[in-house]
Amino acid sequence: xxxxxxxxxxxESTEKGMLLHLVGDWSYSAGIPAVPPLLHHINNTKTxxxxxxxxxxxxxDSGLMTFLIELIDHCKQNNILIDKTHLPQGAxxxxxxxxxVPERKGARRTILGQPVLAKIGTVTIEMHRSWxxxxxxxxxxxxATLNLARGRARLRLSDLFYQIEAAGPSALMIITLxxxxxxxxxxxVGAVQLRLFGAEIFIANLVGLGMAREMGAIMxxxxxxxxxxSAYAAQIGTMQVNEEIDALRTMGISPIEFLVLPRLLxxxxxxxxxxxxxxxxxxxxxxxxxxxxxxxxxxxxxLQIQDFVELKHFIIGILKAAVFGVLVAGSGxxxxxxxxxxxxxVGFAATSAVVTSLVLIIVADAIITVACQVLGV
Amino acid sequence: MSQSTHLQVKNLTMAYADTVxxxxxxxSVKHGEIFIIMGGSGCGKSTLLRHLIGLxxxxxxxxxxxxxxIWDTTVDERIQMISRTGVLYxxxxxxxxxxxxxxIALPLSEHTSLVSSEIEKIASYKLSLxxxxxxxxxxxSEISGGMRKRAGLARAMALDPDILFVDEPSAGLDPISAxxxxxxxxxxxxxxxxxxxxxxxxLESIFSVGDTAxxxxxxxxxxxxxxxxxxxxxxSTDPRVRNFLTRSA
Numbered sequence: 001x002x003x004x005x006x007x008x009x010x011x012e013s014t015e016k017g018m019l020l021h022l023v024g025d026w027s028y029s030a031g032i033p034a035v036p037p038l039l040h041h042i043n044n045t046k047t048x049x050x051x052x053x054x055x056x057x058x059x060x061d062s063g064l065m066t067f068l069i070e071l072i073d074h075c076k077q078n079n080i081l082i083d084k085t086h087l088p089q090g091a092x093x094x095x096x097x098x099x100x101v102p103e104r105k106g107a108r109r110t111i112l113g114q115p116v117l118a119k120i121g122t123v124t125i126e127m128h129r130s131w132x133x134x135x136x137x138x139x140x141x142x143x144a145t146l147n148l149a150r151g152r153a154r155l156r157l158s159d160l161f162y163q164i165e166a167a168g169p170s171a172l173m174i175i176t177l178x179x180x181x182x183x184x185x186x187x188x189v190g191a192v193q194l195r196l197f198g199a200e201i202f203i204a205n206l207v208g209l210g211m212a213r214e215m216g217a218i219m220x221x222x223x224x225x226x227x228x229x230s231a232y233a234a235q236i237g238t239m240q241v242n243e244e245i246d247a248l249r250t251m252g253i254s255p256i257e258f259l260v261l262p263r264l265l266x267x268x269x270x271x272x273x274x275x276x277x278x279x280x281x282x283x284x285x286x287x288x289x290x291x292x293x294x295x296x297x298x299x300x301x302x303l304q305i306q307d308f309v310e311l312k313h314f315i316i317g318i319l320k321a322a323v324f325g326v327l328v329a330g331s332g333x334x335x336x337x338x339x340x341x342x343x344x345x346v347g348f349a350a351t352s353a354v355v356t357s358l359v360l361i362i363v364a365d366a367i368i369t370v371a372c373q374v375l376g377v
Numbered sequence: 378m379s380q381s382t383h384l385q386v387k388n389l390t391m392a393y394a395d396t397v398x399x400x401x402x403x404x405s406v407k408h409g410e411i412f413i414i415m416g417g418s419g420c421g422k423s424t425l426l427r428h429l430i431g432l433x434x435x436x437x438x439x440x441x442x443x444x445x446x447i448w449d450t451t452v453d454e455r456i457q458m459i460s461r462t463g464v465l466y467x468x469x470x471x472x473x474x475x476x477x478x479x480x481i482a483l484p485l486s487e488h489t490s491l492v493s494s495e496i497e498k499i500a501s502y503k504l505s506l507x508x509x510x511x512x513x514x515x516x517x518s519e520i521s522g523g524m525r526k527r528a529g530l531a532r533a534m535a536l537d538p539d540i541l542f543v544d545e546p547s548a549g550l551d552p553i554s555a556x557x558x559x560x561x562x563x564x565x566x567x568x569x570x571x572x573x574x575x576x577x578x579x580l581e582s583i584f585s586v587g588d589t590a591x592x593x594x595x596x597x598x599x600x601x602x603x604x605x606x607x608x609x610x611x612x613s614t615d616p617r618v619r620n621f622l623t624r625s626a
Contacts, residue, residue, distance in 0.1 A: 101508035
């Protein structure tokens with residue numbers, strides 16, 4: 001077996017020009033000599049022809065090929081002739097293949113970065129387009145809901161029941177855990193302060209009001225944005241990638257009625273129910289902390305809640321949950337329909353759906369809270 | 378070109394749970410050979426390919442590459458085996474979040490100690506081999522299906538593999554692009570001596586590039602013919618093989 005020698009080259013001046021001897025193992029794993037010193041030497045000698053001698057060449061792979069391509073490109077630019085006759089046959093064939101299709105004019109991207117102004121412009125145009133898309137989506141959703149009210153929407157009941165099951169009962173475990181813990185945290189944080197005034201009994205007011213008016217609806221909405229909103233975006237986005245949305249459109253079926261409406265209705269129905277459940281779980285969590293750590297019995301806690309937390313607070317919370325349901329489902333479906341046609345676009349759609357939902361939830365909550373304040377409820 | 382055995386399959390049985398797809402498959406592929414796996418839709422061609430590249434474990438039997446059982450290797454042997462194997466998937470399977478250059482650079486940065494400038498040079502060279510010079514910064518979503526397949530081939534060849542597995546190279550391509558891809562595969566074999574195992578049911582590809590072929594049958598759940606494709610066409614007495622190769626019902 002021949003001992004492997006590291007790749008090296010040496011040049012020899014001949015009558016015809018330069019003869020380049022390729023010696024040793026020219027595999028990239030063995031290391032390939034740098035090309036610039038050779039190019040420098042070629043420029044200095046002002047040679048007009050380069051030929052090769054590969055008699056001492058051992059193994060070779062893409063390492064040799066990249067070396068040769070760099071050398072040939074330089075020679076082409078400087079009108080130096082290259083004689084490939086004595087290169088290995090495989091290498092000659094590969095060179096022929098590599099130069100068979102010339103680089104398409106304009107294919108190479110020379111400007112990788114954009115000027116700041118161009119970036120701002122691009123983002124602005126994108127935002128404008130996105131805003132238009134959103135308005136169109138809201139309009140389409142309104143139209144589909146009207147069609148549903150008239151009994152003309154193409155809505156499959158089996159889809160609706162499936163979506164209700166996926167968004168409702170399947171989410172109970174996570175709602176139980178999060179809501180109970182939020183109730184316990186509220187009770188604990190409030191109790192530490194109220195204890196200073198000997199007013200631990202008001203933990204019930206704090207937890208009851210907090211959960212009923214705000215936290216029940218918000219926590220449910222956040223959970224559903226992460227759980228269902230992102231799932232809607234990913235499902236519809238994947239359908240977009242697989243051209244299923246196009247198939248629906250070409251069959252004359254509105255994707256809004258067929259895909260968005262069942263999901264929208266499912267969240268409109270399940271969100272208020274999950275919110276009620278979340279409120280009671282939060283109140284229960286508060287009761288456990290009150291009774292366990294602050295000498296407020298379950299009965300005292302219950303009476304305090306009954307006296308102080310009126311039905312209207314529950315109703316406001318439940319109405320908020322219904323609004324949040326529309327926003328979560330709408331954001332998820334909208335981002336899914338906006339999705340590009342690649343795997344990474346689906347991931348982006350899911351992330352974007354969650355972010356959009358959370359922003360809309362907080363904005364809507366602020367608006368409803370101010371409206372309630374103005375209306376005195 | 379060495380004619381020793383590169384890949385050997387011994388009494389292979391493939392199954393999904395209790396459902397047997399193909400059984401008692403035995404064949405061998407020589408170094409530098411273009412080996413065709415053919416058969417009708419649903420006969421288990423792609424499943425066989427998934428077994429050969431180690432994505433599915435055989436229900437029974439052995440798969441040996443250079444006399445090493447691919448399911449009985451050390452971690453080092455496995456890594457070595459992976460770095461000497463290239464796979465071109467039916468869809469190209471390019472990573473959509475990466476440019477073509479990055480797609481080709483990925484196996485190089487994973488399995489070699491080359492610096493990034495050298496990796497970039499090799500990626501550009503591989504793209505030029507498949508006629509995509511200058512497309513390093515394009516994302517897969519920005520190019521056509523045929524170009525994606527060629528870029529997939531460039532990625533499969535990134536590590537100069539000894540053996541290349543190709544799944545339905547012509548699927549979804551127009552006849553001219555399919556022919557160009559076949560020619561490219563043939564040229565790569567001629568230049569590098571790479572062993573190529575190709576799953577296809579395109580007759581054009583089978584006759585133009587295949588040295589040896591096997592025919593898998595859905596009903597018998599095994600291989601019912603093997604040999605050079607043109608010889609199978611003229612000499613096979615099995616009507617299923619003849620019908621397949623002459624496109625008659």
